[in-house]
Amino acid sequence: MNGDTIDKTSLRQIARDRRRAFVSTLDPLAHRLAFKVLPSPLARRIADAQVVALYMGLDDEAPAQRLAQQLIAMGKTVALPRVLDRLGSMDFLRWQPDDILLPGPFRTSHPAPGDGPVTPDVIIAPLVGFDRAMNRLGQGGGYYDRAFARLPDALRIGIAWSVQEQDMVPADPWDLPLHMVLTEVELIEGLPAAGAVA
Numbered sequence: 001m002n003g004d005t006i007d008k009t010s011l012r013q014i015a016r017d018r019r020r021a022f023v024s025t026l027d028p029l030a031h032r033l034a035f036k037v038l039p040s041p042l043a044r045r046i047a048d049a050q051v052v053a054l055y056m057g058l059d060d061e062a063p064a065q066r067l068a069q070q071l072i073a074m075g076k077t078v079a080l081p082r083v084l085d086r087l088g089s090m091d092f093l094r095w096q097p098d099d100i101l102l103p104g105p106f107r108t109s110h111p112a113p114g115d116g117p118v119t120p121d122v123i124i125a126p127l128v129g130f131d132r133a134m135n136r137l138g139q140g141g142g143y144y145d146r147a148f149a150r151l152p153d154a155l156r157i158g159i160a161w162s163v164q165e166q167d168m169v170p171a172d173p174w175d176l177p178l179h180m181v182l183t184e185v186e187l188i189e190g191l192p193a194a195g196a197v198a
């Protein structure tokens with residue numbers, strides 16, 4: 001923890017409270033329509049991807065699973081994470097909206113193993129908070145941090161309700177920034193890495 005910044009635990013508490021308050025007062029129709037359609041800059045950015053990992057939204061999380069139908073119509077394989085242990089390991093399994101889900105740790109659910117894990121080219125990640133520098137605050141288990149480290153070439157996209165934006169999320173040495181954040185009102189794109197070719 002860094003002495004001059006708010007610690008991640010306090011920030012998580014604030015961000016979860018704010019998210020809960022926002023979702024509970026959201027117009028039901030607005031909630032039903034949110035995150036149903038991929039904005040075209042995002043669709044273009046993932047045009048060449050084969051495997052896109054989503055997640056099943058829990059509680060007040062942004063419901064990423066709603067994007068599955070459109071991704072499948074675009075010819076993508078959709079995957080969901082499977083928590084392998086309580087220490088931060090997970091992999092990704094292929095999923096289609098009619099497939100059954102099996103219960104996993106932390107109230108998560110995951111597809112049946114089928115042909116085994118797949119390797120996503122795009123990881124659409126849940127988050128508790130984010131900032132404009134594209135730092136991500138997660139649940140604190142390090143599951144996505146480890147997946148990002150193992151798959152450094154995958155495009156990292158966060159999905160969140162707009163109120164989950166923070167002025168500043170402290171970044172630890174292991175945190176990899178997101179490339180994009182999708183909210184119910186905008187698509188936020190990170191700056192290209194120094195030296196990157198457009």
Ligand SMILES: Nc1nc2c(c(=O)[nH]1)N(C=O)[C@@H](CNc1ccc(C(=O)N[C@@H](CCC(=O)O)C(=O)O)cc1)CN2
Nearest residue numbers: 055056057058081083090106108126138139141143144
């Ligand atoms: N929908 C969803 N799926 C996901 C994640 C997520 O954040 N959201 N994960 C992201 O990493 C991974 C699972 N990790 C998780 C880690 C902690 C908690 C959680 O709710 N922790 C509670 C304590 C629950 C308990 O001990 O049983 C907490 O911190 O209050 C949930 C998921 C993979 N799948």
Ligand SMILES: Nc1ncnc2c1ncn2[C@@H]1O[C@H](COP(=O)(O)OP(=O)(O)OP(=O)(O)O)[C@@H](O)[C@H]1O
Nearest residue numbers: 008137138139140141142143144145146149172174
């Ligand atoms: N690449 C990694 N390899 C091993 N441990 C890691 C790695 N990345 C993060 N961790 C560990 O994971 C723990 C949680 O990190 P952090 O608080 O950043 O989680 P988070 O990003 O909020 O959680 P999540 O990714 O599950 O949503 C830390 O104790 C950290 O040491």
